[in-house]
Amino acid sequence: MTRTFKHVVLGLIVVIWVLPFIALVTTSLRSETASKTSGFWTAFTPTELGHRFGTHDRGEIEPFVTMSGNIFERLNEGKDSFEVEGEVNSILFKGRVDDPDNPGKTKLIRQLIYAGEVMDVRDGDFVFQSNGDFTWSFPEATAPKPKNLDAFINQDPVFGTDAYVEVLFENENVPNALIASFIVTIPATIIPITIAAFAAYAFAWMRFPGRDWLFVLVVSLMVVPTQLAFLPVLQGFSGIASWATSLNAWMTDCEATKTCQVASKSFASLWVTHTAFGLPLAIYLLRNYIVGLPKELLESARIDGASHLQIFTRLIIPLSVPALASFSIFQFLWVWNDLIVALYIGPADSSDLVFPIRLQKQLGTFKDQLHLLNASAVISIIVPVIVFLSMQRYFIRGLLAGSVKGG
């Protein structure tokens, strides 16, 4: 009983967790019309959607008495994806008919006409079948203007990768954002983890005065919110930038080409900021892991003649792989998804914008083009997923097996 309950709760949590992702992926694979007019959950079953088709192409018509054609053919003409298939339910009739209340007058009506029923289109009889075939007949040969009609079609599920192609290849924004995000994220992950590993070893196993107080200080820095530090950090960077600008002017002949200016907001400022704000947690996590390694191992290495650096590189690093991997995942995710630091401190050049900023800008440019927004979002999700899966093999259980007693 409680077991079933647990499973239900667990299932519920999984659904809640996974649903947004499914929605995102599904919507990104649908056509623009479909994503605009119906929810993602309708994408897997036949769904009634409105489509506008023209009876024929403009200006190429010979007079005829009866014209026959197919609604689907008309709809799919010139399309190579998201082809509409299914059953035609009805067509919206919009026009004037005799008004029964006011003889001699007409009134505008909107009415759904179903398959097989006769509809008056430009004074001809328009009849369609649910498979899309239609005939349009006139009492005498006529060459009517094309007429656009709105058909409600019970449409079969159809998916395509058009949104991805459009987002990735028809515009430089998303590829640029991907590259910029990598430029920011990879150093901003590697630099803090390297520094933190050294610091963690020192805090865990080296004796120096004030060690514990220093560690408390570092850990307590975790509570400083990044937002609070934007102003001083920015001021610092612009100070460095103006100093670098004058140095540049003094050292090189950049004044001739007016290229002396060094930007204060750059990739490097992002690396430094992310490193600084990532370090306290990194040091804390790694130190707690490293301090848990068996003391005898380090003593044994000391007796074997290893220096601190040799102990660090040949024992601590190989044995800390799981902790290093888990922190690098943390840091990668946090930097990859970061919007606000990149917004305030990162480069402002349009081609250097990182992914979250690009997504935020797309909200403006794509407005209601959900499929494109979602395709971009999925691309930005895929990268951390790949990182996570590839790091997973480093979470090794029993790394210390055989080292000390028990094992």
Add this chain to the structure above:
Amino acid sequence: MAQVALKGVNKSFGNVDVIHDVDLQIDDGEFVVFVGPSGCGKSTLLRLIAGLENLSSGEIHIADRPVMDLPPSKRGIAMVFQSYALYPHMTVFHNMAFSLGLQGVSKAEIHERVEAAAKILQMEHLLDRRPAALSGGQRQRVAIGRAIVRNPDVFLFDEPLSNLDAALRHDTRVEISKLHNQLGATTIYVTHDQVEAMTLADKIVVLKDGEVMQVGAPMDLFNFPANEFVAGFLGSPKMNFFDGELVSGAGSNSGEFKGDSLHSNGVRLVSTNKSNGDKIKLGIRPQHLVIDPDGQLKGKATLVERLGTETVIELITESQTTFRFASPESLDIVNGQDVSFSFDPASAHLF
């Protein structure tokens, strides 16, 4: 020539004195065992010699060099830890080669020395394995092998057998003993197990609360304990003690004892600071009691343990002193039975 010499060694952690004025000489090739109850400072003393702890005061010399300011690796020692402390991510070969690689020994020589050590320990077939794929005894051997390849002046063993099961412990003990005979290296061995101490040692150092109680050959310590602690610590079952007073013999090395129901003359008097009439304890090993219907020591059996090789009987005297009797014979004494014993005053001690 003293291979290891300790002079006035003191160690305190904060306000706690753990090692108190230890003086010790260990000769070349000697197998010395530090033994004592847990918390007596024996491991700390070993770690001081190894250089893993810093001295509070005193001097340590190894191979006639003062080593107080040298790091562990420069002291000419190799240590085998209780927990083996093998490097889990390296093969057995690399575990053993680690220290040589750090010393910059050539690859060919590393191979030669590791293989020589592996041969001594009969574990050539294990060289490519990782510690996780080894049994407890094999790990212990790798740990010893790692010490051997360093070719140290002194081997240090910190309770190396306490993680092994009883059968393996015996085998490994024999192996360590053989190994010592084969290598002839000076060895310091820490244990809380008096059987290991008695069987392995050329010289036993009994420690209590950071102080050396007695130093000497195993049988000397067993037969002529310097104090009540050593007498009670060595030997199994424990020595029996009876309260009483010293009637005569103060100042000499033989005294007369009078207890509740015991009277004995010509007993080895250990304490030198007692005068006639002082309270004193008579110690007699359970093995040295003899069943004698006319014996003066009478007791009622409360527990009979038959170990196969030995029968141990716990008894209680009329004055509520418990004592034990051990005999290699299988006796048909039952609980509640009254038994009388006599003993040879020459095998008893007065503390």
